[in-house]
Amino acid sequence: MISYPFDYVRPESVEEALEHLGGDTKILAGGHSLLPTLKLRLSAPDKLVDIARIASLKKIKKDGDEIVIGGAVTHREIMDSEIIQKHLPVLSEGAAVIGDPMIRYKGTMGGSLAHADPSADWSAMVLAAGGEIVIQSKKGKRTVPATEFFTGFYSTALKDGDILIEIRFPVPEEGTKMTYQKFTQPASRFALVGCAAARLPDGSARVAFTGVADAPFRDKGVEEAVGDWSEATLEAAAQKAAEGQNINADHYASEEYRLHLAKVYCKRALLQLVN
Amino acid sequence: MSNKYIGQSVKRVEDKRFITGKGRYTDDIKLLGMTHASFVRSPYAHARVTSIDISAAESMPGVVAIFTGDDIKETGIVGVPTGWQVNFKNGDTMKEPPHPLLIATGSTAKHIGDPVAVVIAETYAQAVDAAEAVEVDWEDLEAVTDPFKATQEGATLVHDDSPGNLAFDWELGNPLDEVNAAIDASAHVTTLEFVNQRMVPNAIEPRSYIGHYDEVSDKYTLYTSTQNPHLIRLLMCAFVLGLPEHKVRVLGPDVGGGFGSKIFHYTEEALVTWASQQTKRPIKWTETRSEAFMLDAHGRDHVTKAEMGFDGEGNVKALRIKTYANLGAYLSTFGPAVPTYLHGTLLQGLYTTPKIHIDLCGVFTHTVAVDAYRGAGRPEATYLLERLMDLAALEMGKDPVELRKQNFIPAFDGVEQPGYQTQVALQYDSGNYHGVVDKAMKMLDYKKFREMQQEAAQNGKLLGVGFSTYIEACGIAPSAVVGSLGARAGLYESAQVRVQPTGKVSVYSGSHSHGQGHETTFAQIVADKFGIPMEDVDIVHGDSDAVAFGMGTYGSRSLAVGGSAIMKSIDKVLEKGAKIAAHKLECAADDLEFAEGKWTVKGTDKHIGFGDVALTAYVPHVYPEGLEPGLDFASFYDPANFTYPFGCHIAVVEVDKETGKVKLQRFIAVDDVGNVINPMIVDGQIHGGLAQGIGQALLEGAIYDDYGQLVNGSYMDYAMPRADDLPMFELDRQETPCPHNPLGVKGAGEAGTIGSTPAVVNAVIDALWSGGHKVKDIAMPLTGERVWRAMQSS
Amino acid sequence: MSKITLKVNQKSHSHDVEPRTLLAHYLREQLSLTGTHIGCDTSSCGSCTVHMDGMAVKSCTILAVQADGSEITTIEGLAPNGQLHAVQQGFKECHGLQCGFCTTGMIMAAADLLERNPDPSEEDIRHGLEGNFCRCTGYHNIVRSVQWAAKSMSELVN
């Protein structure tokens, strides 16, 4: 239960941090995904660059018609943030079902998205809330919509030398509703299946899943089927959940059961938005 | 004599140190010059070591020594033994292949984690770093993990000289042809084929050992997170390392839970002790949780077919069982005893079944050893009986509670009415089985529940209630009896009660608490019997140098056996004290009565206090002629019989119709554990037991794949109950004193685990039936998927 | 080696540590504060819970170097010398512990819970302790202990 040796630096700014990246360097944020893998010696970085205290990454703010969450903001800070509670309550409620209280004090949204565990909770919520990921490298900043951020099993649009510095969300229009529904894996308490859904004032939907496939995804099939949001339509829409996806299987859920759960949780999420 | 403490929920004496972080567990201990060990382990379940190369590791920083299986082989140390012998049906002794401390070149590792080498280094990190640099070449071989498959033609062998992978086959009960005839003659036969899955004990403190050889005194000290220090010393000295027992001290500091897994003598205990003599340095080894999953002896793991025959009125007429019990790759300390004498002997249950036969195979597989896990054999027996009873009720359209009651053994106190002789060797001591059921049913409000259930069903909700009644055997047991059944040790207990000159009392007990609160319960008894404050009593345990001998704590035996040993010494103190008091008071000892801490001449107010007598015993100026000074007695207590706690458990569950997810809503437990010394502690024992039994029903279970890899060997994959998985428990009790020990106590450590598992499973099945799903059985643990599938297929 | 300076139980410490040293190891080995336990290697069990800058954290999942400049409270420093915190008292009153191994982490987690939610429901307590395993008590008396502490703390306040 001890990692391979590594060096440790704690830069003061993003710019300074960028200088340290490269080679076998790893960014350290909350450490609650990284350190467990290091302790079990599943990877061996040379150096950890601790970004958890960089002030510019710790902010939650409203920036015009966007809500901005800094790359090193913790789950707990999101849970407790008045700005989030007011504009994106789904994130505040969703934060509360991640891990346990101790994990929430340390783990960050940025770290979770960067790690891209296929069962992580934030991914589905960020997708359904229409989030965008702001990435900085020495070359400059770029913004990637969440829909293009997750590229596969534990893989994202982040490249070596990148730092995820912000997650930006459009301030939801009046009348928007969102929810996150999770069936927990009984041991780890990650999402065996998680479904985040948004109902926009124009009647359109955003529906996203985690835990179901190698990577989280927006589900166009369901989104297009919500129609008039009547109960019957929603039930039918939920039947389309995860269509065309490569469904995961493990000792807690076979492919068949996971798909079934995706449908059930999709239905529950959608119904939540009409009641 | 009036009791001030006995029967009271006295707050625990030991808590102070634990709540302030001053508990002292083995891993908390630092010795001067201490080094650290890390093991090189097999990544395969079955593989031959073709070569070991330690050259790179040897030159790593901080490395003190590296030992391989070849080094151990050279010493002639064969390995750790088992403590129980079971014979084949034909009388041949069981197969008992060696369990080496480290696997030597040319030999095979037999489960994942089997060690090949150990690295000793200055720091823990250095030991881990160097262990990784040891290069082992493996020849990966085919593995078998399922006990039934392991016995089939063509299965790969775990040990070359154990054909069919059988350690033994074994039977118990009435002659098979009689049982066959009774089954054939039955009006209804309920059949169940099931697996009682493999459990990982998961004490939260990982095992930890420090071996310390002192050159000057030529003495060895082993600090160990064990449930029984003396037994470890005996096994290690006499059967493993051949050390002189008087030169070996085994210390059990605070122990962070055991649940069986810390009873057994593990290879690492012997290894750190031996290696410390080689390196002349103290060596600490603390396992990681990953190692704990792989290495701590697991529990249960039976593959069973059970048939129960009834006559037309629902009376049980016969029970026939065939079980394949997984013993793992090696026989652990009590491994052979658990499926046989702790399981087969309990198959009478609470019922008058006249014909019972069990046929059992003890099977080797490429998995870690299976041994006693909380309940040890009795949960398996209870699960079998109580699932059969419930299923039979469903099949015959009877009420599950009425069917049980109809078949109960009538109440008997073991004094006026004799004990109940079962068909499977045991004689129950005392029991009132209807009593616990009636109490529990009142708490449930059965009628109201059935109404609620119907209403729920109409609203599309699945509510279910499940019952379980159990009897178990604790306080194991008369040495002559267990000896005749194959135990290689006696199972008595020792206790010394030393009254100090000032009247303070030190008690040296061979029992060894790992959470049970002996320092409180034992002190309550001693304080009351001597009429002194509890603060004046100190309980010493867990030190083989201080305590004469001990058999340790397991099988819910500490109070029934260990407490009785203390009572014997107390009686001896009082008897001698009376002689001293009589001399001082100038009367005959018979004229005295002892109460409230003093001897009083009957009918007068002439008296002398306990403390005065103690002082006189050590300053014997005015003293009875011929009487030895001192007030210090040791006793050994060998029980007359097992004790037999029993009870009734009821679970209420809700099943999510769409996902199969089970929510435990209520859990009622009415247990009869005999007399109760400290109700608070007894309730606590029941609570903990319930959580483990419920865990087995709903969450837990080790999964080996076909290659023998442990699929869920971490807390991220192996689910264990957390606070929000459980409701508040509803407890009550009945007290039927044990007729054959001085305290009338039976034992409470395992009752909760034994009774609860089938209650939960029965409740889920009941819930499904309420929704029209006529499901016979669901394999444990009842995950969402399994319950959902059961609903799909019915 | 990296140099760290931190306050533990109100006392300042400065040490050179290997960056890979976990805070839990640092507390146990370097400072001999062995009340902080280690029960797993997956950050699951909560035996290692301490307070860091006023928040309950799993010290097995924090590097000692990450704690540089922080204020740490361990079970040994939860209450001033010789006294008991209400949660410690509650565990004793309600038999919230058996083997004691999970207990220190459990108490630290519960103290943090009550800090933020002085009047928790049974469900709040169970949910709030989901990061802490206890294998001995079945949690029943742990919940009661925390309820006891909540009540005792509110009586102090009122």
Ligand SMILES: Cc1cc2nc3c(=O)[nH]c(=O)nc-3n(C[C@H](O)[C@H](O)[C@H](O)COP(=O)(O)OP(=O)(O)OC[C@H]3O[C@@H](n4cnc5c(N)ncnc54)[C@H](O)[C@@H]3O)c2cc1C
């Ligand atoms: C016991 C346990 C239970 C958990 N349960 C859940 C759960 O139920 N649901 C859930 O979603 N999660 C769960 N988690 C994971 C937890 O939420 C993590 O905190 C989170 O996934 C990662 O965040 P972090 O800040 O700790 O990242 P770290 O561990 O510090 O980093 C994770 C990875 O992301 C990289 N990284 C971090 N920040 C950045 C950045 N700004 N830019 C680029 N790369 C970056 C790191 O290099 C590393 O590879 C659990 C964790 C544990 C230990």
Ligand code: FES
């Ligand atoms: S030791 Fe930290 S969570 Fe288990």
Ligand code: FES
């Ligand atoms: S008291 Fe033993 S693990 Fe909680």
